[in-house]
Amino acid sequence: MFKKFSNEEVKDKSKIKSSQQRAIRQAIQDQYPSLDPYFENVMPKKSEIQLAKCEGKINLVMIDGEPVFYNVRDGPYYPTLRVHHQYPFMMPTMRVDKGAIKFVLSGANIMCPGLTHKNVVEELANKPVDNNTPVAILAEGKEHALAIGHTQMSSQDIIQVNKGIGVNVVHHLNDGLWKTPKLD
Amino acid sequence: MPRRVRKKDSSDEENGSDEEVAQVAGKMEDANLDSRYPLKVLYCGACSCPPEYCAWMGPKSGEVTPECKAWLLANAPELAAKYGYSTEQEGVAAAASGGDAKEAEPKVKELPGGKKVKEPAKEVWLSSKQRQKRKFVCTVRGLELFGIKLPDACKIFKKKFSTGAAVTETADNKEEIEIQGDVKDDLVSVIVKEFKIDIKDIFFVDGAGPKLTKIPAAEESGTMAVGGK
Structure with a gap:
């Protein structure tokens, strides 16, 4: 976006x-x-x-x-993201595997396989998220969010279907909004 | 009632915040106190993102640029240690990059600076910039390399597009032609026809500096260029 x-x-x-x-x-x-x-x-x-x-x-x-x-x-x-970094508990989070970072940072939406990767699937299973909810995207092993999006499927569906877009990314690190910390 | 509770919270927070923040800055992970919020997040001075993502900000994903490493080492040695950027490594990297830079920079500088080197690579660069909403200006760079007088070229553009065009000086003391309106696509065919410049030498350019992208005009609008005016 x-x-x-x-x-x-x-x-x-x-x-x-x-x-x-x-x-x-x-x-x-x-x-x-x-x-x-x-x-x-x-x-x-x-x-x-x-x-x-x-x-x-x-x-x-x-x-x-x-x-x-x-x-x-x-x-x-x-x-x-700057606000989210300060208050990371404000919204549900989802974690993607390392391989996805590159794509997310260039603005890709989060695909289900990235969320169900064996390194991160546990977190997905433990923290159920509903469909159509704003979520923050974290990466495997990282503590700060790298993107904000809203879910296109519930976490259950993501696990079951495991195909297609899981989270629609609206804002990610190093995008235009990130680069404009102040508007004038 | 709830309001009062909230007030209390915030006042508590204010009292403790300074020390807490200082502590938090050191160990962000294990503090579980409320007053640690808002978290003070460290952003890399070189690439603006949290240091843990530095590796993905450079031109090569997975590699942290020397600038990021240097910055983190200088400003947050603990974190740097956590990510395994040791000073030694950095020294080596800096030395290496320094050496590289020293070796590479003159080379690079020769390219854009010395016309001698650039002239063999004769290229025309076209770019368009949005000024206000739907108003654009197009800039043409590099025509002079083909032995074309810019004021003459300017006149031709003015006539062809019936818009304003002017020779302007760029920041690096070169001259370029600025044309009003988004005429980038038609420009290609005009340049090819009027100045007999090969379409292979014409590029659309976007962005500046390291992020500059070049698209050969022949690929971008091959049909348009041929079938244009």
């Missing part, structure tokens, strides 16, 4: 109404309940939220010019 993304893709950047700010805050809070205790740190109440509307109906939620969350149309909010 952010494969090519830069300041130029931003169509309109504006401060938004406080009512809308509240709505966005609420939506994100509802979506990531485990983030609750730290919510003040992630999105301080005093700071103003800016919304950047980008190519492809992407909305970037920014605080002090730093993209923090984003969504497409009215879809779920995803955190940027």
Whole structure:
């Protein structure tokens, strides 16, 4: 989604109404309940939220010019990887095998065999994830996420079908959004 | 009630945060305290990603670039040790890369810098850049290598595309022609016809520096170039 993304893709950047700010805050809070205790740190109440509307109906939620969350149309909010690195517990994670890293970092979606690789399948089995959920993608033996996506199949299906796209990647390390830590 | 609890949490966190963070920076894995969040994640100064992914950021996947290694060794020796970048290795790598660089750099520099070397590799580079939404400019580089006067070429482009075109100076003190509008594809046929330049010598160029990609125009739009204006 952010494969090519830069300041130029931003169509309109504006401060938004406080009512809308509240709505966005609420939506994100509802979506990531485990983030609750730290919510003040992630999105301080005093700071103003800016919304950047980008190519492809992407909305970037920014605080002090730093993209923090984003969504497409009215879809779920995803955190940027920098935020996820700070609060890795905020959303379910999935692990891919080492061989997949290269492809994920060039923007590929996560294929089922990468998730069911013998080195990582245990984690998949132990941490069931539903279909259509935002997840963070970790790599075998790594502690930080390398991509954010949402599942196309439940973890059970992934194990059973073991074919095709398991997780749709929306944001990955070193993509356009990663390279724009600050928008101006 | 819940609000109060939350407040308490955050205040606790604030109290402990400084020391905790300091500790956390050292050993991120085993601390299980709440106040370790937000995690202070170290990002490589050379490639901007967490150091554990440095290996995938270079041109060759699976190989950590010397820059990343050097940075990590300088800034987080513990982590560097964990990933097995020893100073010795680094020294060797640096020496090797330094040597390489010293040997390779003049070579490389000869290429773009000295026209003598570049002239045998006569190439025309075309690229287009988006300025605002749907507005583009195309740049043509390297025409002068074929003995073409840029102002003349400029005039021809102006007429052919009926748009503005100008000779501009690039950052590296060379001259290139800038044409308004996205005319990249038609450009090929015009250059071939007007200047009698072989299509093999024309490339579409994207990006800059190490990430530069070159696509031979003949492959990209063979039909267009032949069947064009």
